Amino acid sequence: MSTAISRRSFLKMVTATGAVAGTGFFVYPGKEALAASSAPEEVKYSHCVMCNHVPKCGIKAIIKEGKIFRIEKREGYLNNLLCAKGLSSLQEIYEPHRLLYPVKRTNPKGEPSKWQRITWDEALQTIAEKFNGVKEKYGADKVLFIAGDPKEPRSILQRLAFTFGSPNTGTESSTCYTANEVTSKLLYGKEWYTASSITTPGIAPTPDTNCCFIWGNNPAWAMPFSFDRMRNLKKRGVKFVVVDPRVTPTVHSFADIHLQLRPGTDGAMALGLAHMIIRDGNYDKDMVEMWVHGWDEYREYVRQFTPEKTAEITGVPVDRLEKAAAMVPGGPIIIKTAPAFGHHSNGVNNYRAMMMLVPLTGSLDVPGGHSIVNEPLPVDLWEATYEFARSPELLPKIRHLRADQEYFPVWADLDEQGTIQVNMLPEYVRDGKVRAALALGVNTMMWPQAHEYKKAFQDMEFAVAVDFHENPWTHDYVDMLLPAAVSFERSAPLTIYGRNIFLREPIVKPLGEARSDWRICCDIGTALGLGEYFYGGGEEAEEKCLREVVRTLHAGISYDDLRAASPAPVAIPMKSGPKFKKWELGMLRPDGKPGFTSTTGKIEFVSEFLRERGFDPLPVYREPVYSPVSTPEERKKYTLLFNSGSREPFYTHSKGRGTPWLRQLQPDPLVRMNPVDAEARGIKHGDWVLLTSPMGKEIKMKARLTNIVLPGCVDLIHGWVQADCNLLVSRDFDPISGFPPYKEGLCEIRKA
Ligand code: SF4
Known part of the structure; x- marks a missing residue:
């Protein structure tokens, strides 16, 4: 079956945002054969x-x-x-490189893989022997359970890990959004749902919003x-301030003011805005008097971030900064953010400085501002429940065995859901804290200096990966590879919009012997001798899990209610109407008293939690580890500032590179550079170029000359195995969150 289609016909379907134009549909190239069939159509x-x-x-x-x-x-x-991307999901399911059977390695790890097909029974028996062997010899905590993409199996993976006795579950959120959540918890307290709901980027559909900051987000x-x-x-008259080093389509569509700052200086920008807001008296005085801890210390700190100093650090002219600050008075603001903030060596403090603007401007939990969810449903981050994951029941007994405790104590002490910071995996393996792993959809390219993570998997006594395809850059370093069902072949935990709960069931059978991640975890749990918690494994296990997930929502509905309503959702009514300023009503604390769940019961502009652990309690601004200011000598050799890891219209991270339709739209690894910098290097649009950084690695990309990036800055598109830009990124993790600095650093480019 041909997978080629005309580029023109595909392009006709998508707009500049990558969305479908009009109400169109998209046809799979195999349509002709199926269309000729007299079999009935099913929807x-x-x-x-x-x-x-x-x-x-x-x-x-x-x-x-x-x-x-x-579709x-x-x-x-x-x-x-x-x-x-959505249209192309059809090609993902039927693409010819799907992994269809379990395989085990027949040659040493680290060499190009030689695989032998095995049965599921053999695979499960081997995994059980290896994991139980590690447990007996070293302890259950030495087995790591880690999920990359998809995120959906996190809950069942945690249930497996905790029931087995290991607190060491990790996810790709160690490089995604969790740094932002850590920040919110430092401000408001450990209680997860409040922190998460304030952090989650969104546009509250209310007429009260005065100004929307779209910050580091496209x-x-x-x-x-x-x-x-x-x-x-925008039509309602809301003003938009876009803060981004790049001139994105979002800037073109929305920006009343564009603050085009030097990459990595967001913290200084936030502190500078705070300076101007306080200077002009445009802050919520009742809020800071009543509910902010450390106000005097904070106000004294921001005093130094005058417009002139902020302009000097960020590169944004004073008059633009003043105009942006002048947009704040008149009502609540929204700050629409992204994971980008965690991707700095000072990411948490930069994000803290930014998120303090929410209470400072009186925009916390008021109509049109940042809301705290009313009567949150007890769902976890990926639409199951922590009760199902068994974390409240089991984690307190084993959390002292976390591998990340001594490396990232802030993360470890704030985390109540049971997810460790996995970015130090090479060190955990080196130190004997991790000796085996179950890795669902994990990709070593997500980390800076991927070779260190490859070696970590190679050095483990046993590692098993589960995936849709064989990816040599990861799977050459594991002992066994199991085939996973893609989304249309599996159930999801649940799909939840606000208070509407949808059941999602498989719409086609898995290809080959692929199994859903949820079933695989149940099968492994059963093979490990823990079958009573995993429904004995097998085909029925997934539905039984979902029944338990729905039961543990305690929302007065059952799995059968969801199935009867499907494809429509079941709405869970609120017990009372919407409430605002919930901290005043005693709705945020378990003891029912007014306030927050932070150490002081207030919003901590000065964090006692950080102070107790030896960190500066203020949202201090620090220069990137590599920058014109902090490393002027390196700067002479590496004259460009880089940004990497941004979302693209046609790919999500490394996904989709094997999908022909998407590959036609963007076939090569790209570096976006300003024509001024290209001309200075004799580089033309479409030339292949070599990129280097202080990390001493070299990658080859194609130059796309564009004014999207500032002169002196480049934008590296990540996720290409032949040009892994994370090789240019250092392992200088933010000491609070453990996040890598994907969005700061120096590099140099020359024509290949
Ligand atoms: S990729 Fe994201 S934006 Fe695109 S169709 Fe799927 S869910 Fe929607």
Whole structure:
């Protein structure tokens, strides 16, 4: 079956944001054969997981002979969009390189893999012997359970780890969003839902919003489904300040003011804005008097960030800074953010400085501001429940065995969901804290200096990976590889929009012997001798898990209610109407008293939690580890500032590179550079170029000359195995969050 289509016909379907134009649908190239079949058409409903966002876009699938041959928008669904990635999910399921059977290695790890097909029974028996062997010899905590993409199996993976006795579960959120959550917890307290809901980027659809800061975020490419909501705000007269080193489509579409700052200087920008807001008296005086801890110390600290000093650090002219600060008075602000903030060596403090602008401007939990969710449902970050994961029950007994405790005590002490910071995996393996691993959808390219992580997997006594495809850059270093079902072949935990809960069930059978991650975890749990917690494994286990997830929601509904309503959702009514300023009402603390769950019960502009652990309690600004200011000698050799890891219209991280339709749209690894810098180096649009950094590695990319980036800055597109830009990134982790500095650093470029 041919997978080639005309580039023109595909492009006709997508707009600048990567979304489908009009109400169109997209046809799988195998349509002709299926269309000729007299088999009846079946319509089933699912949603797209190609960009990892929750909530996701709805999908209507047309199925013949048990095969999806067309997908369309799911009319009436809350996110009703299909971008290029969503359309291409059809090719993901039927692409010829799907892994279909369990295989075990027959040659040493670290060499190009030689695999031997094995049965599931043999695979499960081997895993059980190896994991139980490590448990007996060294302890259960020496087995790491880690999930990359998809995120959906996190809950069952935790249930497996905790029941086995290991507190060491990790996820790719160690490089994604958790740094932002850590920040919110430092401000408001350990209670997870409050921190998470304030942190989650969103556009509150209320007429009260006065000004929206889109900070380090390009929803046009990263969250196209939020575009219409933003457009509605713009039509209502909401002012937009976009803070971004790049001139993105979001800047073109929304910015009343664009603050085009030097990469890595967001913290100084936030402190400078705070300086001007306080100077002009445009802050919420009642809030700071009543509910802010450390106000005097903070105010004294921001005094030094005058407009002139802020302009000097960030490169944004004083008059622009003043104009942005002048947009704040008149109502609550929203700051729409992204994981970008964690991706700095001073990421948590930069983000703290930024998020302090929310209470400072009186924008916390008021109509049109940053809301704290009313009557949150007890769901975890990925739409199951912590009760199902068994974390409240088991984690307190084993959390002292966390591998990350001595490396990242702030993360470890704030975390109550049971996810360790995994970015020091090479060190954990070196120090004997991790000796075996179950890795679901893990990609060594997500880390800076991937070779260190490859070696970590290689040095483990046993590592098993689960994936859709064989990826040599990761799987050459594991002992066994198991085939995973793709989204249309598996159940998700649940799909939740606000208080609407959807059941998502498989719409086609898994190809080959692929199994869902949830079933695989149940099968492994059963093989480990823990079958009573994993329903004995097998085909029925996934549904039994979901029944338990729904039960542990304690929302008065059952799995059967969801199934009866499907594809429509079941809405969970609130017990009372919406409430605001919940801290005044005693709604945030377990003891019912007014205030927050932080150490002091207030919003900590000065963090006692950080002070207790030896960190500066203020949201201090520090220069990037490599920058013109901090490393002037390196700067002479590496004259460009880089940004990497941004979302693209056609790929999500490294996903989709094997999908022909997407590959036609963006076939090569790209570096975006300003024409001024290109001309100085004799580089033309489309030239192959070599990039180096102080890390001593070299990668080859294609130059795209564009004014999107400032002169002196470059934008590296990540996720290409032949040009892994994370090799240019240092392992100078933020000491608070443990996040890598993907969005700061120096590099140099020359023509290849
Ligand atoms: S924005 Fe695109 S990739 Fe993301 S869920 Fe929607 S269709 Fe899928």
